[in-house]
Amino acid sequence: MKTNFTKLLSVCFFLLLGYTVSAQDTRSVGESHAYTVTPENGSNTLVWTITGTQGTDWSLTAGALDQASITVLWQKPGTYTMTFTETESHGGIDCSTTKSLTVTVNDNFDVVIADATESCATGSTGTTDVSFTLTKTNGATDWTFDYTTTGLTPAISGSNVSASGNTHTLTLAVPNLAAGADQTFSVTISNVKDSYGNNDTNSGNNVTGDVTIYGVPNTGNITF
Incomplete structure (x- = not known):
């Protein structure tokens, strides 16, 4: 039983490594843009994280950080990292997939x-x-x-x-x-x-x- 648990944990770990994806996006200060991910299962736990300060550097104009689709208003220039994590529970063992996006907001007001x-x-x-x-x-x-x-x-x-x-x-x-x-x-x-x-x-x-x-x-x- 202990061996099976270790194997399952290892599989989840390598799945997490294998499905971490980083991409690039460029926006203008003051621009709103929608970001959408298609989850594998609607009952999984969904979490967005965005660097910077919400309400100062960026704000949400649609959706929520625990939903698959959000619209972000970029308020300040800079480089931000958006991370989306989908977590699936397997009887007390959680396996996650993470996708990340680097957003460059231009200082062009x-x-x-x-x-x-x-x-x-x-x-x-x-x-x-x-x-x-x-x-x-x-x-x-x-x-x-x-x-x-x-x-x-x-x-x-x-x-x-x-x-x-x-x-x-x-x-x-x-x-x-x-x-x-x-x-x-x-x-x-x-x-x-x-x-x-x-x-x-x-x-x-x-x-x-x-x-x-x-x-x-x-x-x-x-x-x-």
């Missing part, structure tokens, strides 16, 4: 601000609205940024502006100048962060080209 369209001023008084489109790639749905203008006196700026989704329109009310004067300026965004705490990875596309608001003729009144 990025926001780009596009140039604005040049226009005529609305007059010699009041303001002229100039709009800039910001486009987000990867990262969390919600994000914030600061901005400031270069070329306007005084400069127009803002801090911790809230944005949501992949695009945001920044509209600046630029004061018009008397005597039909033109105004040329650019906009720089900075301190761009998503709600997971990731920073913009490419500051090279955070400055617009110059845009000009052309002054309108300062025409006098009709006399009669």
Whole structure:
């Protein structure tokens, strides 16, 4: 009896070694992805483990860690190991199969601000609205940024502006100048962060080209 127990234990051990599989996966920060394993038996014990901290580095958006299918939202860049273990009980002897996956989450949260369209001023008084489109790639749905203008006196700026989704329109009310004067300026965004705490990875596309608001003729009144 002792010999049979030893043989069974050895078989389970070599099965565990033989069925441990490692694979590679690459994702973007802020990306959700479904991972599914087909268990041999629905009554077996299923366990997922993922390195890093749940709720900070990653979160589950579907499924549970004791189910065959889970959806993981990758919140922070880094390299993670996902391990799935299926355990089958044989009258007090547990035999397990383990499969593992290395997930590389790229640090690629990025926001780009596009140039604005040049226009005529609305007059010699009041303001002229100039709009800039910001486009987000990867990262969390919600994000914030600061901005400031270069070329306007005084400069127009803002801090911790809230944005949501992949695009945001920044509209600046630029004061018009008397005597039909033109105004040329650019906009720089900075301190761009998503709600997971990731920073913009490419500051090279955070400055617009110059845009000009052309002054309108300062025409006098009709006399009669």
